[in-house]
Amino acid sequence: MLDLLKGFVQTVQDFFLLAGRAIGNVFRGPHYWDDVALQMDAIGVGSLPIVVLTGFFSGAVMALQMSRALAQYGQVGQTGKIVAISLVRELGPDLTALMVAGRNSSGMASELGSMKVTEQIDAMRALGTDPIQKLVTPRLLATAIMLPLLTIVADFVGIFAGWVISIAFLTLTSRQYWSSSWRALDWSDVAQGLIKPFVFAFVVALIGCFYGLRTTGGTQGVGRSTTQAMMFASVIIFILTYFITQIFVYTTQI
Amino acid sequence: MPDPAEPVLRFEDVSVAFDDVVALSHISFQAYEGESRVILGAAGSGKTILLKTALGLIRPASGRVYIFGKDITTMRERELAGTRSRIGMLFQESALFDSLTIEENVAYPLQNHKAIRCPREELHARVQEALNFVELGSTLEKFPADLSGGMRRRAAIARAVVTNPPLILYDSPTAGLDPITAYTIMALLIKERDVARTTTLVVTYRYQDGNLMANFRYNSDKGGLEPARNGSRPHLPTTFMVLQEGRMIFEGDQDLLEASRDPYISKFVKPRDSHEETH
Numbered sequence: 001m002l003d004l005l006k007g008f009v010q011t012v013q014d015f016f017l018l019a020g021r022a023i024g025n026v027f028r029g030p031h032y033w034d035d036v037a038l039q040m041d042a043i044g045v046g047s048l049p050i051v052v053l054t055g056f057f058s059g060a061v062m063a064l065q066m067s068r069a070l071a072q073y074g075q076v077g078q079t080g081k082i083v084a085i086s087l088v089r090e091l092g093p094d095l096t097a098l099m100v101a102g103r104n105s106s107g108m109a110s111e112l113g114s115m116k117v118t119e120q121i122d123a124m125r126a127l128g129t130d131p132i133q134k135l136v137t138p139r140l141l142a143t144a145i146m147l148p149l150l151t152i153v154a155d156f157v158g159i160f161a162g163w164v165i166s167i168a169f170l171t172l173t174s175r176q177y178w179s180s181s182w183r184a185l186d187w188s189d190v191a192q193g194l195i196k197p198f199v200f201a202f203v204v205a206l207i208g209c210f211y212g213l214r215t216t217g218g219t220q221g222v223g224r225s226t227t228q229a230m231m232f233a234s235v236i237i238f239i240l241t242y243f244i245t246q247i248f249v250y251t252t253q254i
Numbered sequence: 255m256p257d258p259a260e261p262v263l264r265f266e267d268v269s270v271a272f273d274d275v276v277a278l279s280h281i282s283f284q285a286y287e288g289e290s291r292v293i294l295g296a297a298g299s300g301k302t303i304l305l306k307t308a309l310g311l312i313r314p315a316s317g318r319v320y321i322f323g324k325d326i327t328t329m330r331e332r333e334l335a336g337t338r339s340r341i342g343m344l345f346q347e348s349a350l351f352d353s354l355t356i357e358e359n360v361a362y363p364l365q366n367h368k369a370i371r372c373p374r375e376e377l378h379a380r381v382q383e384a385l386n387f388v389e390l391g392s393t394l395e396k397f398p399a400d401l402s403g404g405m406r407r408r409a410a411i412a413r414a415v416v417t418n419p420p421l422i423l424y425d426s427p428t429a430g431l432d433p434i435t436a437y438t439i440m441a442l443l444i445k446e447r448d449v450a451r452t453t454t455l456v457v458t459y460r461y462q463d464g465n466l467m468a469n470f471r472y473n474s475d476k477g478g479l480e481p482a483r484n485g486s487r488p489h490l491p492t493t494f495m496v497l498q499e500g501r502m503i504f505e506g507d508q509d510l511l512e513a514s515r516d517p518y519i520s521k522f523v524k525p526r527d528s529h530e531e532t533h
Contacts, residue, residue: 114352122311123349127413128335128367 018132018213019206025130025137035138043104043139044146050103051150052157054095055087059158062086063165076170080181083162088189092155093196094241097204100147101233105208108139109229112212113222121213136209143205144198151197188252196244200237207233260323261286262421262453263308268317270303270500277303279500280317285453287420288490292464293457294522295497301457302346304497305423308455309343310334321421339367342414342422342452346429348406350398350413357381357394360413370417384416385409388442404435408442415446422446424456428463440466441479448472461522468492468508496522 066082112135115121124131159181166172211229215221261284270278278300285291295301306312307319310326318327321337329337350359360381364372372380385391388408398406407427414422424443428436440463447454448471456467471482494511496504498518504511512523 118347119345119349120351122306123343123345123351125311125331126309126338126341126343126345127363128339128370129362130331 014214015206015210018136018210019202021132022136022140022206022209025133026141028133030133032134032138035134036141039138039142040146042107043100043142044150047100047103047146047150048153050099051096051154054099055092055154055157056161058091058095058154059083059087059161060165062091062158063162063170067166067170077172077176078180079166079170079172080159080162080177080179081184084159084181084184085189087158087162088155088185088193090241090245092151092158093193093200094237096151096154097147097197097200097237098234100143100150101200101204101208101237102230104143105204105233106226106230108205108208109212109215110222110226112209113215113225114219116213116215117218117221131213136206136213139209140202140205143201147197147201147204148194151193155193186252188248192244192248196241199240199244203233203236203240207236261320262289262322263455264320265304265308266318266320268307268314268319270300270307270312271315277500278307278314281502282317283495283502283505285421285455285493287453288451290447290454290467290490290492291456291495292467292492293455293495293497294459294461294464295457296459298499299497300500301459301497302425303500305343305425305455305457308423309338309341335367336369339363339369339417340419340421342417342419344407344410344414344422344424344427346425348398348410350406350410352398354397355394356385356390356396356398356401356409359398359409360384360416363413363417367417380416381412384412387415387446388412404431404438407431407435407439411439411442411446415450415452418450419452421453422455424454424458426458427456428458428460436460436463437466441472443467444470444479445472449474459522461524464492464494465508468494 062083063079066086067076067079070076070078070082112121115124115135121131124134162181163174163177166177167174208229211225211232215225217224263285265281265283268278268281269276281304283291293301293304303312307314308321310319310321310329314327318325320326322340324337326334326337350356351362354362357378361377364370364377364380381394382391385394388411390405390408390412393401393405393409398409401409411427414424427439427443431439443454443456444467446452447467454467456463458464466479469481470479472478473480491507494504494506494508495502496511496516496519503516504514504519511519514520514523
């Protein structure tokens, strides 16, 4: 039991050491901007299709479900408001981060894991580069820039999908939908909706790289790291979103 | 300039352990400039760990490692980079970067070692030269996955020697290769050793490799290997070391090695005549 706890504490400590060095490297040269650009393309542009799809259908399903609930009170006109608030505050950031975690945390873990087991990480050190500076920091920077942007796209596409549903099935007018959703949003919602993906970016990138770099045991180990990275990244995203929301609930008045 | 009497690489009672498993136990030896060292041992005997410890990739649990007279055991990673820029390393599975072309792979140490900082306009010429050396001059644009195992190994040798390091470590250079390719690789190692006069450490489980190192030299006029007993390289001897489960059980020259009656050693060492015929 004590050993189990010791292992856990050790892992957490290793993670924060990696996180500290990766973040510290942002302010210290050498910078590998080519790698940052490459990762921004892989993470941002590469994730765009799935983010658009999940954004669209989550917006659409929110509109359908909420309009039914609101119909009981004769408030179908408020559909836009509900869709906008739930997407911008919660669903947009969470679903986008989950998608990117599924796609990129696991991708990073498997890429870095393969490099680890084929001694490429050692080779990198032997040839004069710090693997954290060269591999982890660019991924962290790229994710921290792209995830908030992807979230904005998901939010917009989701609200757009809500509008499609509203005018196609709910006999709302465009004006009704857009003005209620526009008026529903506060600056604190926007702040919350952008702080979340920024925080999740650290989870997605650092957990992916962390599990990748501690891979041992050949190709089987790579598989294990990939699964663990995706699993932990997803769970931690859910836990963090709760706490960030809690902070906003306390600090903003409704 | 370093003192010529100063060993290039010195291990002083070095032990390495992972968790509770001892990987290297009380290893001490010194390698002098121009010397060749062949480290024999079965899989899991600690050969690779020894090389990685020499490079500072693994930190010893106790003991000290000196390279070019400097103690690297307590150096920080950033300080180590300067020392590493003077050491070439061939990793067991080549360890070429999959995402880079062969040219970019070979250029990597030139671009990334702070101590080297090769000017951009010289880069291509030096990479080409290193690749010509390993006879892969026409593969610049290819990716490692496009090459055969032997070619990858040669490209990795080019990457190890491109910086003209005075000390080169080779981790199982012939592992997993057919006898003909293995001979080509060993010929390259000897060529590099004799042309650039590098201190060479070769880790291997094949005694033939050590035998080639000890008894052949590169003839630059003919462009091939020729027999040369230690007599023709008296000041540049080849020393053999045998590792067994992390302990060094033998250190000495080839004659001494072949005279050994240790059952573990005699598993590696075959009478010299039987395999000289193979090439």
